[in-house]
Amino acid sequence: MNDMHTGLKHYIDSARWFGGKGREWTLGEIRRVGTLPHSTPELTAVIELVEISYADGDQEHYQVPLALYPDSQERLEHAFIGMLDEPGLGEVHAYDALHDREAMSLWLQAFAAAADGKVTADDLAFHRVAGHELDTEAHSTLFSGEQSNSSVLFGEDSLMKVFRKVTPGVNPDVSIHEVLTRAGSDHVAALYGWLDVVDEETDSTIQLAMLQQFLRTATDGWELALASVRDLFSEADLHAEEVGGDFAGEATRLGRALAETHTTLAEHFPVDVLTGDDVADLADAMRGRLRAAIEVVPALAEHADALEHTYAALAGLDELEVQQIHGDLHLGQTLRTVRGWKIVDFEGEPAKPLAERLLPDSPWRDVAGMLRSLDYAPRAVMMTGQAADAVHEDTQEQLAYRAAEWSARNGAAFVTAYADGELTDAQQTLLAAYTADKAVYETVYEARNRPTWVDIPLEAISRLADNRTETP
Ligand SMILES: Nc1ncnc2c1ncn2[C@@H]1O[C@H](COP(=O)(O)OP(=O)(O)O)[C@@H](O)[C@H]1O
Numbered sequence: 001m002n003d004m005h006t007g008l009k010h011y012i013d014s015a016r017w018f019g020g021k022g023r024e025w026t027l028g029e030i031r032r033v034g035t036l037p038h039s040t041p042e043l044t045a046v047i048e049l050v051e052i053s054y055a056d057g058d059q060e061h062y063q064v065p066l067a068l069y070p071d072s073q074e075r076l077e078h079a080f081i082g083m084l085d086e087p088g089l090g091e092v093h094a095y096d097a098l099h100d101r102e103a104m105s106l107w108l109q110a111f112a113a114a115a116d117g118k119v120t121a122d123d124l125a126f127h128r129v130a131g132h133e134l135d136t137e138a139h140s141t142l143f144s145g146e147q148s149n150s151s152v153l154f155g156e157d158s159l160m161k162v163f164r165k166v167t168p169g170v171n172p173d174v175s176i177h178e179v180l181t182r183a184g185s186d187h188v189a190a191l192y193g194w195l196d197v198v199d200e201e202t203d204s205t206i207q208l209a210m211l212q213q214f215l216r217t218a219t220d221g222w223e224l225a226l227a228s229v230r231d232l233f234s235e236a237d238l239h240a241e242e243v244g245g246d247f248a249g250e251a252t253r254l255g256r257a258l259a260e261t262h263t264t265l266a267e268h269f270p271v272d273v274l275t276g277d278d279v280a281d282l283a284d285a286m287r288g289r290l291r292a293a294i295e296v297v298p299a300l301a302e303h304a305d306a307l308e309h310t311y312a313a314l315a316g317l318d319e320l321e322v323q324q325i326h327g328d329l330h331l332g333q334t335l336r337t338v339r340g341w342k343i344v345d346f347e348g349e350p351a352k353p354l355a356e357r358l359l360p361d362s363p364w365r366d367v368a369g370m371l372r373s374l375d376y377a378p379r380a381v382m383m384t385g386q387a388a389d390a391v392h393e394d395t396q397e398q399l400a401y402r403a404a405e406w407s408a409r410n411g412a413a414f415v416t417a418y419a420d421g422e423l424t425d426a427q428q429t430l431l432a433a434y435t436a437d438k439a440v441y442e443t444v445y446e447a448r449n450r451p452t453w454v455d456i457p458l459e460a461i462s463r464l465a466d467n468r469t470e471t472p
């Protein structure tokens with residue numbers, strides 16, 4: 001039978017949330033950061049932080065909540081990690097606690113006990129935001145999506161996101177949800193609470209999990225957009241506004257929802273105005289990302305001059321406003337509910353350090369992210385062959401025409417609603433630069449994750465470049 005160390009190594013390596021796959025790594029210290037209140041010798045729920053050391057010297061910490069049982073639990077066989085010698089209990093069977101309803105019930109009870117304040121156990125602190133009474137009888141179900149964190153649903157009442165890769169400091173997902181919830185925003189799932197621990201080693205707080213409103217009627221924005229594209233492609237001789245499933249109304253509502261969210265964020269987080277060298281630095285950072293991307297995707301090089309014009313126009317702006325934004329916005333981060341659009345996952349770009357993700361940035365980065373997503377949707381349908389049975393004799397050329405039309409129609413609806421009218425010249429410059437920057441990032445993302453999709457952002461960059469050469 002597996003000892004804990006071997007078991008954990010194997011478990012982490014095969015976990016969807018582990019971001020170190022393909023790199024050489026060793027498992028270092030396994031540190032107990034807390035035991036859940038009301039644990040008993042029959043079931044002890046604990047939280048471990050495990051240290052991962054990579055061959056190149058990088059280190060990361062991952063959270064692994066465990067359910068410890070004196071006897072083997074047949075119902076949890078799929079979540080077995082290893083045997084552990086537990087002081088006072090002897091040899092116990094350790095399971096991934098997120099798969100275990102009994103252990104998850106202890107987590108939920110701890111949040112409930114915090115009422116509208118805070119309850120502590122060891123160094124763990126469960127915090128609650130006033131305004132919602134938790135359904136403590138609710139059974140837990142682990143979400144099975146493609147996620148970098150793990151989410152557990154409690155009945156139809158609340159959803160708990162357990163952060164897997166953890167770093168000391170404030171997680172923007174918690175802090176932004178807290179601010180937007182207290183401000184009464186209509187465009188996020190309300191925050192019910194969060195769990196953190198004071199890390200003795202660094203004497204700083206590590207945020208471990210957040211509990212939020214479960215949006216029962218939600219449909220993923222990306223799936224909704226794909227369905228609209230499929231409707232259009234099934235009648236490829238008709239225009240987008242003539243077929244069922246037109247997305248323009250949704251794109252308009254999404255634009256308004258983002259504008260309102262930015263306004264609320266600007267009211268509660270610092271706003272700054274960048275001028276001179278600071279604006280030039282932004283453009284330089286984009287140039288740097290382009291240079292790095294060309295190393296990975298050499299086909300980008302032929303568009304470098306055109307992109308340089310776009311970045312130079314950004315550098316020429318007198319000033320630009322920065323504030324707290326989402327930072328990683330695309331249709332997959334939006335949910336359409338019966339009460340309108342909600343935006344999820346305010347964690348920012350996972351690759352960036354936490355402190356950097358809380359820095360003010362231009363809201364046009366979010367607008368560009370969504371615009372890129374509206375460009376992706378029809379091309380993804382074509383790429384994955386989802387249009388195949390619908391189109392029969394329609395040529396790829398016809399579909400490509402319809403794809404461009406869908407993106408242009410919905411992109412325009414979204415941006416016009418966001419800006420509440422036509423864009424100023426400065427706004428157009430900002431949007432062009434951030435859209436180019438995002439598309440450059442996407443070429444690298446696709447080359448590394450879905451190489452057959454790399455043409456989607458490459459073609460977009462080529463179109464951006466053509467537009468630049470056509471404009472005097
Ligand atoms: N409050 C919610 N209610 C219902 N579903 C949600 C909620 N929040 C997120 N989801 C679903 O869970 C998925 C993953 O959530 P997300 O916050 O993006 O997690 P991760 O940080 O792991 O990417 C989302 O794409 C969405 O479909």
Ligand SMILES: O=P(O)(O)O[C@H]1O[C@H](CO)[C@@H](O[C@H]2O[C@H](CO)[C@@H](O)[C@H](O)[C@H]2O)[C@H](O)[C@H]1O
Nearest residue numbers: 222328330331332369372373374376380442445
């Ligand atoms: O969801 P994440 O925050 O992990 O974002 C990464 O993965 C996204 C894909 O899931 C990727 O988004 C790109 O593909 C989407 C379609 O699958 C499209 O809607 C986005 O516009 C496009 O950027 C994202 O870039 C990456 O950071």
